[in-house]
Amino acid sequence: MKALQFDKTGDLxxxxxxEVPTPATGANEVLVQIKAAGLNPSDVKNVLGRFPYTTLPRIPGRDFAGVVVEGPQALIGQAVWGTGRELGFFADxxxxxxxxxxxxxxxxxxxxxxxxxxxSLGVPYTTAWDALERSLVKAGTRLLVxxxxxVGSAALALAKVRGAQVLAAAxxxxxVNALQAQGIKTIELGKPEDLPTQVNAVFAGGAEVIFDTTxxxxxxxxxxxxxFGRIAIIAAPVDGHVQLPALALYRRGGSVVGINSLLYGVQACAAMLDQFGRFFDEGLLPLPEGLVESPLAEGLDRYGxxxxxxxxxxxxVP
Incomplete structure (x- = not known):
């Protein structure tokens, strides 16, 4: 089969x-013919060596959709999708x-x-779903994304399905214009010290959950x-350090929730996809638009x- 593969890291x-051998399946495994595979920034960072646990040589790529061609009889011919921490890191x-x-x-x-x-949805939507689950977003929750x-767009869409009160900041x-066009109340970020005033103008008493995707x-x-609010984070400055006003945080009874999609294997991610996937068929979640489909053979250029x-x-697209 044709594939993108790297045998060392540090340079694209x-x-x-x-050309590599097509994988051979064992018991309780499936072989999926890829119809489309998402390209995420983490895939690029993987080739650049940002994930020290990656084993080599390796075929990258976390997200996919395709058709099962080998495996349990009930799955043969089924259209499936998936993602997970193994893929591209310690499994092809x-x-x-x-x-x-x-x-x-x-x-x-x-x-x-x-x-x-x-x-196109695996990493963004499972990350957003995990953030909402672990920061306890439910109907009526005042949420700032x-x-x-x-990931931010996915969180807003999923939170609306849950009945949360949503506010975006970009x-x-x-x-800002794109989010407002979707009917989402949005504030334009400026000086960091202005954020509390901007948020309290919409949510009196502050946001119960803040999801910082930046x-x-x-x-x-x-x-x-x-x-008693929660702040969910999925990223940090390059050096990994930030000045946290701990006194203000504990006086509010607040907590910080770290969200890392690479903590979840393919089985856990499949369970998440099952939970929110039905919302697309029910018309509750927006269908992705503006995707750029590129032949797999041109993947080297797309990575760059x-x-x-x-x-x-x-x-x-293979």
């Missing part, structure tokens, strides 16, 4: 488009024509999603937090573009 030049991933994984590591693809749409990227005017607003978020900051969602 190590990534090659190669989805940037190939086929991927092998446990039979319970795939979920049935929602019929309203195309293969490309489903492949900071950041207008894929820095770039085009992000890694830069944790100190400013604390004074915008309600009593993502590394340079390309923001639209790329889906690789």
């Amino acid at each position: 030049a190590a990534l090659r488009y190669v 991933g989805s940037h190939a024509q086929f991927v092998k994984l446990p039979a319970n590591g795939v979920a049935l693809k929602p019929s309203h999603l195309s293969f490309a749409q489903a492949a 900071i950041g207008g990227g894929a 820095r770039r005017p085009e992000q 890694g830069f607003w944790l100190p400013a978020a604390v004074p915008a937090l309600a009593t 573009e993502v590394n340079q900051g390309r923001g639209d969602k790329i889906v690789l």
